Amino acid sequence: MKLLHIGDLHIGKKVKGFSLMEDQLYVLQQVIDTASEQKVDGIIIAGDIYDSSNPSNEAVNSFDKFISDIHSLGISCYAVSGNHDSVYRIAFGSNIMAKENVYFAKKYSGKIKPIEADKNTNIWLLPFMRPVDVREYHSDFPVGSYEEMMQSVIKNLDIDKKKTNILVAHQFITVSGKAPETCDSETVSLGTLDNIDVSNFEKFDYVALGHIHRPQSMGKDTIRYAGSPLKYSFSEKNDKKSMVLIDTTGKKIKTELIPFKPLRDMKEFTGTFNELSKMPETEDYARIVLKEENYISDIKHKLENNFKNIMEIVYDNAYTKTNNVIETAILQKKQTPAELFADFYEMQNNKKLDKERSRIVKEVFENMEGAE
Ligand SMILES: [Mn+2]
Structure with a gap:
């Protein structure tokens, strides 16, 4: 058979x-x-x-x-x-x-x-x-x-x-x-x-x-x-x-x-905006890894000349690299939501959350827990 x-x-x-x-x-x-x-x-x-x-x-x-x-x-x-x-x-x-x-x-x-x-x-x-x-x-x-x-x-x-x-x-x-x-x-x-x-x-x-x-x-x-x-x-x-x-x-x-031969493949394309915009036109489902330090407005629209089916765009730059490191570090620590927020605040503002703000944040989270 x-x-x-x-x-x-x-x-x-x-x-x-x-x-x-x-x-x-x-x-x-x-x-x-x-x-x-x-x-x-x-x-x-x-x-x-x-x-x-x-x-x-x-x-x-x-x-x-x-x-x-x-x-x-x-x-x-x-x-x-x-x-x-x-x-x-x-x-x-x-x-x-x-x-x-x-x-x-x-x-x-x-x-x-x-x-x-x-x-x-x-x-x-x-x-x-x-x-x-x-x-x-x-x-x-x-x-x-x-x-x-x-x-x-x-x-x-x-x-x-x-x-x-x-x-x-x-x-x-x-x-x-x-x-x-x-x-x-x-x-x-x-x-x-x-x-x-x-x-x-x-x-x-x-x-x-x-x-x-x-x-x-x-x-x-x-x-x-x-x-x-x-x-x-x-x-x-x-x-x-x-x-x-x-x-x-x-x-x-x-x-x-x-x-199997797919009608459209699923592929990843990596490069700067300039490099990507010189790539041949494709109908394949695309994940774009953009090597640009600065964010480009309306990027999906701009790349759609070459990539007809963009499924995902991610940036690969100094900012996303540090963010990944920070995210992993946060996940490894066991913290309360208020402590997590305090860390996040410090990361964003380069200074510690002061007493008054800490109190407000703590209260907000406590109220949220009470509401569940
Ligand atoms: Mn299955």
């Missing part, structure tokens, strides 16, 4: 107020084109289909077109919901659509049956889950952590080892405690709370993961985050987004990364 693995579409996502719908339709079309060129048998969508559990009409309409296009190719679709999706809304009509080989994972209810993708291949669809979603169905197993949740779910699967088993999941996976490379556009919890070690997936021949937006394998080639099809933050400016082509026909599963 040949399958395409994608994930974290976040259809309907806005970045810095820009709708990316046109960019999203552009990359979804590449999925359809690749599926057709490569003659794949199905497309796996590993969660975060939408950016919101209550997606906009436009987002729903775009996804509807996408699954209709997949269906028109005469191939299957295997999709799960992510932490951004509503599992109930994603699974709406799933029994009916399954008759047309469009499969959506339902809310977990204690038992999962595989989808027999062909006579040798079973595909297991797990929606994004929290321990609370599983606990009531597995009272015989401790389900405190995400790891225990996954162990109890997998323990309960009737895995036929003679077949190729593919798992689709949307979770935070680690390799012996090592976390995947994350970026700013994901919603992941801090710490080790939702970690699930990769060793729990030994029974599967391929694990199609979603959740992390940077494409990467987890310990071995056949356990992968597809990554998002587009950059959704400037922390991803150097990322190469791709879909995974999986071939299960040989003895060993083969994977190949097929790059």
Whole structure:
């Protein structure tokens, strides 16, 4: 079987107020084109289909077109919901659509049956889950952590080892405690709370993961985050987004990364105003790092001749450098709001807050606390 693995579409996502719908339709079309060129048998969508559990009409309409296009190719679709999706809304009509080989994972209810993708291949669809979603169905197993949740779910699967088993999941996976490379556009919890070690997936021949937006394998080639099809933050400016082509026909599963070409890239441009205004015109989403000591009025407007889609402008100069140092210093100290204000006053005015002013500031903060 040949399958395409994608994930974290976040259809309907806005970045810095820009709708990316046109960019999203552009990359979804590449999925359809690749599926057709490569003659794949199905497309796996590993969660975060939408950016919101209550997606906009436009987002729903775009996804509807996408699954209709997949269906028109005469191939299957295997999709799960992510932490951004509503599992109930994603699974709406799933029994009916399954008759047309469009499969959506339902809310977990204690038992999962595989989808027999062909006579040798079973595909297991797990929606994004929290321990609370599983606990009531597995009272015989401790389900405190995400790891225990996954162990109890997998323990309960009737895995036929003679077949190729593919798992689709949307979770935070680690390799012996090592976390995947994350970026700013994901919603992941801090710490080790939702970690699930990769060793729990030994029974599967391929694990199609979603959740992390940077494409990467987890310990071995056949356990992968597809990554998002587009950059959704400037922390991803150097990322190469791709879909995974999986071939299960040989003895060993083969994977190949097929790059996405964005309609507009997301890039950072650094320079003085003079340098920037000599740069070639671009439609790419731009973060401008302006190396100017003095502020330039109406700068966005002035730069828009060259940069058609400016998402962010920041100054890199002596003032912003010291400010960053000051901000970090403030964050490291534990101070009351009144003490913080006194520090700020001193910074701005080069003299200490006098007694009378201190009294007023203290009173203001006390009143604010009282009002809460
Ligand atoms: Mn995501």
